[in-house]
Amino acid sequence: VQLQASGGGLVQAGGSLRLSCAFSGRIFSSYVMGWFRQAPGKDREFIAAISWSWGAIYYGDAVKGRFTISKDTAQNTVVLQMNNLKPEDSAVYYCSARRTFHSATIKVKSAYDYWGQGTLVTVSS
Numbered sequence: 001v002q003l004q005a006s007g008g009g010l011v012q013a014g015g016s017l018r019l020s021c022a023f024s025g026r027i028f029s030s031y032v033m034g035w036f037r038q039a040p041g042k043d044r045e046f047i048a049a050i051s052w053s054w055g056a057i058y059y060g061d062a063v064k065g066r067f068t069i070s071k072d073t074a075q076n077t078v079v080l081q082m083n084n085l086k087p088e089d090s091a092v093y094y095c096s097a098r099r100t101f102h103s104a105t106i107k108v109k110s111a112y113d114y115w116g117q118g119t120l121v122t123v124s125s
Contacts (some may be wrong), residue, residue, distance in 0.1 A: 001025040001114045005095045008119030011085055015123075019080040021095030021116060029053035032098045033071065033078040036109055037091035037121075044094070046107035048080060058106045063089075085123045092118040 007019040034049035048069040096112040
């Protein structure tokens with residue numbers, strides 16, 4: 001599975017951005033697609049995840065109520081809509097995929113098997 005993230009850029013605080021992740025290769029119903037982010041000097045942080053088949057959704061505490069994850073199974077794409085952005089949201093955002101669904105480890109980056117190249121989001125104050 002290969003992943004290609006896009007949509008990052010520079011935005012003012014309070015603004016919005018829409019990130020997309022296009023997947024290629026064979027994707028099975030058990031797959032989970034996720035977004036993580038990593039700011040300079042910080043650990044990679046869980047943002048959101050969605051199960052490919054039944055659409056169960058999870059969010060990290062820092063983005064609940066502001067970010068929305070969705071999927072388009074026909075286009076093999078996952079979208080992260082980011083609203084009310086804050087300077088602390090600035091980071092490189094990575095899309096990811098894992099082959100199996102386990103809710104207990106949905107936020108654990110080491111449980112993800114595939115990673116995209118990252119797209120930079122910068123939020124100015």
